[in-house]
Amino acid sequence: MKVKEIMKALEAKHPGEKEYLQAVEEVLVSIEKVYNEHPEFEKAKIIERLVEPDRIFTFRVTWVNDKGEVCTNLGYRVQYNAALGAYKGGLRFHPAVNVSMLKFLGFEQIFKNSLTNLPLGGGKGGADFDPTGKSDAEIMRFCQAFMYELWRNIGPDQDSPAGDVGVGGREIGYLYGAYKKLAREHSTGALTGKSYGWGGSLIRPEATGFGAMYYVERMVKEKKETMKDKKIALSGFGNVAWGAATKAVEMGAKVIAISGPDGVCEIKDGITKEMIDYMLEMRASNRNKVEDMATKFPKAAKFTAGKKSWTVKCDIAMPCAFQNELSEEDADMLIKNGVKFVAEVSNMGCQPGAIAAFQKAKLPFAPGKAVNAGGVATSGLEICQNAGHINWTAEEVDVKLHKIMNDIYDMCVEYGKNGKTIDYVKGANIAGFMRVAKAMLAQGII
Numbered sequence: 001m002k003v004k005e006i007m008k009a010l011e012a013k014h015p016g017e018k019e020y021l022q023a024v025e026e027v028l029v030s031i032e033k034v035y036n037e038h039p040e041f042e043k044a045k046i047i048e049r050l051v052e053p054d055r056i057f058t059f060r061v062t063w064v065n066d067k068g069e070v071c072t073n074l075g076y077r078v079q080y081n082a083a084l085g086a087y088k089g090g091l092r093f094h095p096a097v098n099v100s101m102l103k104f105l106g107f108e109q110i111f112k113n114s115l116t117n118l119p120l121g122g123g124k125g126g127a128d129f130d131p132t133g134k135s136d137a138e139i140m141r142f143c144q145a146f147m148y149e150l151w152r153n154i155g156p157d158q159d160s161p162a163g164d165v166g167v168g169g170r171e172i173g174y175l176y177g178a179y180k181k182l183a184r185e186h187s188t189g190a191l192t193g194k195s196y197g198w199g200g201s202l203i204r205p206e207a208t209g210f211g212a213m214y215y216v217e218r219m220v221k222e223k224k225e226t227m228k229d230k231k232i233a234l235s236g237f238g239n240v241a242w243g244a245a246t247k248a249v250e251m252g253a254k255v256i257a258i259s260g261p262d263g264v265c266e267i268k269d270g271i272t273k274e275m276i277d278y279m280l281e282m283r284a285s286n287r288n289k290v291e292d293m294a295t296k297f298p299k300a301a302k303f304t305a306g307k308k309s310w311t312v313k314c315d316i317a318m319p320c321a322f323q324n325e326l327s328e329e330d331a332d333m334l335i336k337n338g339v340k341f342v343a344e345v346s347n348m349g350c351q352p353g354a355i356a357a358f359q360k361a362k363l364p365f366a367p368g369k370a371v372n373a374g375g376v377a378t379s380g381l382e383i384c385q386n387a388g389h390i391n392w393t394a395e396e397v398d399v400k401l402h403k404i405m406n407d408i409y410d411m412c413v414e415y416g417k418n419g420k421t422i423d424y425v426k427g428a429n430i431a432g433f434m435r436v437a438k439a440m441l442a443q444g445i446i
């Protein structure tokens with residue numbers, strides 16, 4: 001395999017699919033050497049087969065808003081690769097959603113799911129629907145209209161969506177209600193991220209953030225340091241940042257920044273339990289404004305419009321919001337301010353220039369597909385519980401999640417160790433890839 005040639009061909013075939021091409025290139029560069037040591041991979045054209053999704057569904061979603069107006073959005077499901085199991089991955093509702101974004105997310109999901117060591121294939125979906133400013137009733141009607149189309153293509157042994165940006169517990173409830181009505185399957189893992197009591201798993205809401213902190217704790221330990229009093233800058237204030245903040249505080253660290261599309265909230269003395277709880281209300285309001293935190297807690301939080309979390313001096317930077325949210329300029333600022341560790345929690349949260357800057361500065365940098373894998377891993381545990389018609393306790397789930405994150409960390413070190421340094425990007429990509437490639441080989445040319 002020659003990465004340059006493959007990328008040239010993909011650019012010609014999928015012009016303008018910026019995020020997709022970026023995600024593919026990152027993985028190919030990491031695995032090139034190992035891949036070329038396995039002529040059987042090349043013979044089976046593993047890369048050519050892996051970079052194209054198995055199939056993509058695109059569908060019209062028409063619904064009625066509170067004013068009685070008819071609205072139309074576009075819905076998608078990308079079923080990317082099923083070598084390891086049924087397609088699995090979240091749904092994103094965001095106005096910028098398009099095929100490129102969902103292909104990048106689906107592609108990343110293949111390797112992330114592989115890292116969990118659970119039998120999960122990779123997929124992703126969503127719609128260009130903007131939840132900002134929508135009423136609860138509008139959200140429900142949109143979710144129902146979305147499911148009118150999607151229900152035929154999902155199921156616990158086929159494809160199991162979950163949440164992502166813009167899709168949380170409330171949306172999964174409406175989606176699952178509509179799915180059950182249409183499919184007449186009433187007790188399955190056709191969707192995960194359900195609430196506890198009707199098929200959901202305890203710890204699933206917290207899992208992405210908890211898992212990320214378990215991973216970061218290992219990175220910190222590797223340098224013979226502890227989490228105590230570490231200053232952490234998070235971005236976003238959604239489900240992921242909420243879970244990460246909860247666990248960070250439990251570990252004795254201080255979350256000193258959260259952010260939103262409107263700006264940053266600096267929290268000098270560290271976020272409190274009350275403030276973490278308030279993040280949930282902010283999310284439910286659909287206002288999408290982090291300024292609300294400073295309005296509610298004016299003494300503790302200082303809001304600055306138009307600024308990102310990366311302007312705040314910190315020990316650990318953790319993007320938790322959106323792809324490419326941390327630029328090379330942001331990385332330079334963080335480095336100048338003495339950041340010690342960077343862990344992506346959002347999928348592809350750092351631009352390539354930012355990753356290069358962190359690596360050049362010899363800072364431990366870990367990629368989203370390893371750090372945030374606790375979310376989908378716990379979705380996998382939800383599917384297990386659904387299939388067995390049982391509920392595990394919060395402790396049982398947390399123990400399994402913690403072990404999965406420790407195993408992912410160990411795999412990243414095994415494949416990414418380079419003398420005294422650890423290239424977590426390379427480690428995650430190679431470890432994730434090898435399992436998928438071997439499964440594809442064993443299953444023949446399909």
Ligand code: 2IT
Pocket residue numbers: 088089090091112160161162163164165192347372373375376377379
């Ligand atoms: O990016 C992700 O891994 C998710 N949005 C969660 C996917 C899942 O199926 O739980």
